[in-house]
Amino acid sequence: xxxxxxxxxxxxxxxxxxxxxxxxxxxxxxxxxxxxxxxxxxxxxxxxxxxxxxxxxxxxxxxxxxxxxxxxxxxxxxxxxxxxxxxxxxxxxxxxxxxxxxxxxxxxxxxxxxxxxxxxxxxxxxxxxxxxxxxxxxxxxxxxxxxxx
Numbered sequence: 001x002x003x004x005x006x007x008x009x010x011x012x013x014x015x016x017x018x019x020x021x022x023x024x025x026x027x028x029x030x031x032x033x034x035x036x037x038x039x040x041x042x043x044x045x046x047x048x049x050x051x052x053x054x055x056x057x058x059x060x061x062x063x064x065x066x067x068x069x070x071x072x073x074x075x076x077x078x079x080x081x082x083x084x085x086x087x088x089x090x091x092x093x094x095x096x097x098x099x100x101x102x103x104x105x106x107x108x109x110x111x112x113x114x115x116x117x118x119x120x121x122x123x124x125x126x127x128x129x130x131x132x133x134x135x136x137x138x139x140x141x142x143x144x145x146x147x148x149x
Contacts (some may be wrong), residue, residue: 016045017116017118019043020040023036023038023040024145024146028145030143031140031142034061035059036057039058047072050071051073053067053071069081069084072092077090084106087108098118109136112131115127126143
């Protein structure tokens with residue numbers, strides 16, 4: 001196997017977050033009312049830099065939320081293909097082999113910033129999420145600790 005092929009295989013594997021990720025609610029730091037009972041995120045690789053994210057949340061009051069979006073992690077701004085407001089975009093950048101930086105915007109204004117960090121064993125992932133109001137003030141900060149299932 002040539003060096004170029006080996007490097008290409010390594011580069012492809014460092015961006016792959018595929019799998020089912022279950023939030024450890026007790027280890028996470030959440031500001032959610034009503035309280036969050038469970039959060040499951042399934043990530044499927046759909047292209048060289050594209051991942052389908054399916055998110056299912058269940059709250060303590062029984063309310064459930066389900067969302068799907070395709071995240072393209074190539075460092076470029078892309079329209080969001082989910083139920084996000086018209087004009088919503090996202091930029092996902094692979095910072096290093098274990099870290100992604102994601103910036104979501106609504107009509108050009110930053111709506112959220114997510115930093116996702118895989119543990120070296122790739123069995124856990126911590127996401128630090130900061131959500132902003134339209135005038136740029138911090139609205140909510142959440143830190144999720146996910147375990148791969």
